[in-house]
Amino acid sequence: MTHVMHRLLKTPYPRAVGGDGPYLIDSTGKRYIDSASGAGVSCLGHSAASVSDAIARQTKELGYVYNAYFTTDVLERFADALVEMTPQGLDWVFPGSGGSESMDGALKLALQFHDENGQPQRRKFISRRQSYHGCTIGALSVSGNRMRRMLFEKFLPETIQISPCYEYRDRRVDETAEAYSQRLANELDAEIERQGPDTVAAFVAETVVGATAGSIPPTPDYFRLIKKVCEKHGVLFIADEILSGCGRTGTYLSIEQDGVTPDLAVVAKGLGAGYQPLSAILVSDKIVQTIASGRGFFFHGHTYNGHATAAAAGLAVIETIRERKLLDNVRNMGALMIDRLNDRLGNHPHVGNIRGRGLLIGVELVQDRATKKPFAGERMLWNAIQKAAFARGLLCYPGFGTADGVDGDHVLLAPPFIINEDHVGEIVDKLAPSIDEALTQTGKAA
Ligand SMILES: Cc1ncc(COP(=O)(O)O)c(C=O)c1O
Numbered sequence: 001m002t003h004v005m006h007r008l009l010k011t012p013y014p015r016a017v018g019g020d021g022p023y024l025i026d027s028t029g030k031r032y033i034d035s036a037s038g039a040g041v042s043c044l045g046h047s048a049a050s051v052s053d054a055i056a057r058q059t060k061e062l063g064y065v066y067n068a069y070f071t072t073d074v075l076e077r078f079a080d081a082l083v084e085m086t087p088q089g090l091d092w093v094f095p096g097s098g099g100s101e102s103m104d105g106a107l108k109l110a111l112q113f114h115d116e117n118g119q120p121q122r123r124k125f126i127s128r129r130q131s132y133h134g135c136t137i138g139a140l141s142v143s144g145n146r147m148r149r150m151l152f153e154k155f156l157p158e159t160i161q162i163s164p165c166y167e168y169r170d171r172r173v174d175e176t177a178e179a180y181s182q183r184l185a186n187e188l189d190a191e192i193e194r195q196g197p198d199t200v201a202a203f204v205a206e207t208v209v210g211a212t213a214g215s216i217p218p219t220p221d222y223f224r225l226i227k228k229v230c231e232k233h234g235v236l237f238i239a240d241e242i243l244s245g246c247g248r249t250g251t252y253l254s255i256e257q258d259g260v261t262p263d264l265a266v267v268a269k270g271l272g273a274g275y276q277p278l279s280a281i282l283v284s285d286k287i288v289q290t291i292a293s294g295r296g297f298f299f300h301g302h303t304y305n306g307h308a309t310a311a312a313a314g315l316a317v318i319e320t321i322r323e324r325k326l327l328d329n330v331r332n333m334g335a336l337m338i339d340r341l342n343d344r345l346g347n348h349p350h351v352g353n354i355r356g357r358g359l360l361i362g363v364e365l366v367q368d369r370a371t372k373k374p375f376a377g378e379r380m381l382w383n384a385i386q387k388a389a390f391a392r393g394l395l396c397y398p399g400f401g402t403a404d405g406v407d408g409d410h411v412l413l414a415p416p417f418i419i420n421e422d423h424v425g426e427i428v429d430k431l432a433p434s435i436d437e438a439l440t441q442t443g444k445a446a
Pocket of ligand 1: 132134
């Protein structure tokens with residue numbers, strides 16, 4: 001009997017009781033290797049003493065102050081450290097407690113920026129199909145994923161969706177990657193023109209598409225060309241780095257690898273590494289100065305923005321990443337994981353594509369490798385993979401609707417940054433038979 005309203009209301013949940021590096025332990029003593037860091041969160045694993053000690057120290061000193069009245073040393077130090085980690089041009093931190101919350105804040109910052117700038121008519125947001133930016137009304141309204149929107153569609157503010165950058169499915173055989181990037185940038189340009197350039201507030205995109213399509217990195221040049229189009233029309237570019245940020249792809253922000261500085265970037269998940277709920281909007285100086293010289297305050301705020309204990313956790317996470325040089329490990333283990341997956345699954349008849357950046361990796365499953373035909377959504381292959389992996393002591397993050405929002409399956413791997421070669425081997429050794437078992441169980445001929 002439970003009084004907790006869990007997400008799944010018909011399924012009993014195992015009870016997690018402890019953690020040991022990249023492993024979670026349940027109440028029966030069973031150990032699970034966490035190849036997804038929960039949902040891309042626990043980047044330091046489940047027993048990072050540097051973070052739990054920092055939290056304990058902070059709660060003894062001062063747990064919380066109201067952000068309308070005070071700042072704290074720990075919040076200032078956290079913001080300094082975060083700005084130091086991020087590309088030049090993102091010099092301000094608006095802290096929060098979760099990805100969706102901060103994504104809503106970023107949308108409102110864009111609206112307020114244009115309003116202060118004498119362009120209050122810029123109210124439209126353009127994002128991409130197959131995207132996920134969060135479950136609050138604002139964040140969901142710019143999310144392109146059909147399944148996640150479905151139930152709430154009529155209540156969502158209208159936004160505009162264009163094509164994602166999905167090379168495996170959408171680049172034509174006769175097209176170079178550069179030409180494909182240019183085609184997508186042209187699509188954004190045409191859409192802004194169609195909407196009326198002075199009505200568009202911002203373009204929103206995940207730097208690496210995460211949970212809804214299984215780690216799809218952009219093609220080279222894609223974001224550079226997209227940013228050029230945004231600049232041409234005075235449209236802000238909001239990078240959703242909630243999953244891909246904080247070191248997950250081998251640089252602190254993934255967008256650094258695309259040679260672009262967004263106007264706003266949102267980070268969450270790995271920021272507090274799961275030890276505290278923590279997120280942040282990274283804001284360019286242009287936006288802050290415009291608001292500072294206008295109304296002088298951001299028309300938005302939550303009770304827990306700038307929470308001292310969460311900031312202590314965030315600071316300790318950044319320090320741990322730096323001291324242990326974990327971004328090097330992310331790059332090395334990410335490359336190794338892709339190699340091992342290719343060795344083991346590269347010729348599998350139902351593995352269509354293995355891709356990723358750093359330790360954000362996707363395996364896309366297909367009915368037919370030649371045609372890339374996905375499995376039907378109702379087959380729920382992803383769910384069977386999750387169950388088969390769970391039974392083997394592997395936590396992974398399978399998803400559905402990969403191909404078009406309804407059909408298709410993938411497995412997302414986003415293990416903690418602290419993994420070593422043995423952990424990579426264990427993950428691949430447990431994933432491969434889980435995929436085969438799920439295919440057999442759900443019937444190969446769907
Ligand atoms: C890319 C992306 N954006 C936004 C969110 C929403 O963040 P949260 O669940 O912390 O509200 C997620 C969560 O999975 C995400 O992966």
